[in-house]
Amino acid sequence: MNWNRAEELLERYYAGLSSAEEEMALKALLSRSDVPPHLQQEASLLGHMKAAGGEESSLGDDELFARLDASLQAQKPEAKTIQLPVNRLWQIAAAIALLAIGYWFGTLNADSAPPATALVEDSRQNQQLAQIQQEVQEMKSMLSQSSPSQRIKAVSYVQQNEVADDELVQVLIETMHFDENVNVRMAAIKALLHFRDRPQVRQAFVQSLQIQNDPNVQLQLIDGLIKMKNKEAVPQMQEMLQEKELQEVVKHRLQQGIGVLI
């Protein structure tokens, strides 16, 4: 038996360089019965070292954890007070339930709400209507006044009122057609131009072209028709061109207008 290997491993062992495998091999070699005398002491030492790992605790398994168990037990009452989360869960559930009930009531109300809001809306509309009717009355009374300046004032007043209703516009149209004062008629034309998108206004302009004799009013009407891009007026305008009494200025403007509108 060559013990060189054992000596070599011992050297590495004492240098702290041996690996686990080398130490196992060394211990296996030195535990043989034929260990040479010079290695016997090493063999004895390593044997003792290995054997030393046998000492055991006198504590039983339960005893080992006795203190831990005691502390876990002690924490249990604490765990009871930590039932807060559960309570809180209930609180949250209750809050959600309340919210849901509230929402449900809300929707219930919402179902009955339309009539209520509609009522409010109706009354508001009624109010507006009454207001407008009052305005119309006022305007009619103003327009029936003898003073043209008063009537012009009335007409231009409508112009500020963007939400004028059909009746009001109708009053204006009548004024445009038939007011005895040129200036009032012209003011009415100007006012009506604000409602140029309404079909009744566009129609009224064409009609008025037939009615009006004053060149100023005619000119303003033609300008209005051009502004509102009223193509329906073209036949009427062409017809008008045939009139012998028509002033040159008006004729010229008519031709211009027809050119633009076609």
Add this chain to the structure above:
Amino acid sequence: MKSSRARLDCRMDAQAFKQLILPTKNRLYRMALSLLKDSEEANDMLQETMLRLWTHRQKLAECQSAEAFALRITRNLCLDRIKSKGYKNRAGQAEMPDWGSAEATPYRKLELMDSEQLMKRLFAVLPEQQQTLIRLRDVEELSYEEIEEVTGLSVNTIRVNLSRARKAVRENFTKINNYELE
């Protein structure tokens, strides 16, 4: 592997914890005993260690080696205990081994001597760090990685100190042998 253990640990109950730690009981005991030199103290420390390990059960499961982590906690608790004011160093009181009956030859006595007692005597002269290292490596046969985890030392430091410890133990052992044989 690591993550699955960590997940297991998230819900680690006392039962799972005990099952994980129980196999290390005697190794922890020997570590405590080697440092405190008193079995009662060691057992007390062991119970304390269980409490501490339970508090750190999250880390325990994340470690490569639960045993190494448990050993580290044990060692640290023991060292704290030794350093504490109230602790009387009982090293002096550590009972010397009974050398056996007078009939046996001295060499025979040595052979019969309880290995644990002999090691206690041999290791007693070493600094604490070397004691722990040689115990972990040559008695408990832990891997270098595990010893690193227990002691927090680098492998190189471990090897150097282990070498010193082994040489000192051999020297001591030879002295005892020669003394007993004289």
